[in-house]
Amino acid sequence: MVATPARVLVDSPQVVAVRAEDESGSFGILRGHADFLTVLAPCVLRWHGADNVQHFCAVEEGVLRVSGGKSITIACRDGVLGDTLNTLEAQIRAVRARRLDVLRQVRVEQTRMHARAVRQLLRYLRPGNAPGDAGFDGRRDGENVS
Template sequence: MSATRLTLTLATPSRVWFDAVEIVSLRAEDDSGSFGIRTGHADFVTLLTPSVVRWTCADDSIHYCAVDGGVLLVSHGTEVSIACREAVPGDSLEGLEQGVRSRHVIEADAARRARVEQLQLHARAVRQMLRYLRPRADADGAGADSIGGMLR
């Protein structure tokens, strides 16, 4: 690693997206607003807001990654580390926008399926309770019609 370069590591719980990638500068956003990091930056830690992190490599290429928040740490003036729950990388803002939209569609579909499964489990539990309660009402004789009528 060159002394004039930063390295970027960006990770989520399920994947390391970038591991010690050499960069020239990085822009990110926290509650106080947008800020930049260059070589020699003081040690620093902040909570990122859901936003797009942007960095420039030595060949002047710009890369992007949408993050849902997270923690950014600068160490020794040369190491930038970002830890977040979700990340969507992209080489262009247009591609990144499409990737984020695609991710939202997938997440919405998964949430919808989870709600359906939860409702199905709830309905099965209620049916099971009804099966359990009906024989008791019938065995008592009295009130079997009223309890059975209420449970139907």
């Protein structure tokens, strides 16, 4: 099983072999593997079932756990599934482009909010605009002109 905080990407009990990568390098896991726990580097997971069809999933770091020689679970920040390496690469590029666009939009909004806050501070700090200060016409806030 491969899961992110938001969803389960893969849940297949028929996996025969898995290939992944951690800090020490690439490794493979077959049925009957000893219990194992490792922190994954950003990598492309590869696995196949009894039908020998390859499956791929790009993961952004994560934790891989083998238990009981037959259960492999992977918890990762995010992942992208692909049928082939070429389609996976295209999907990753699209995901990265969307993320960059969102980050740009966030930066623009942060800049707008910062500029708005600075303008309000400057208005407040101008002589005569602070509460209790005499205004441009010499009146204090709340005084009526008679």
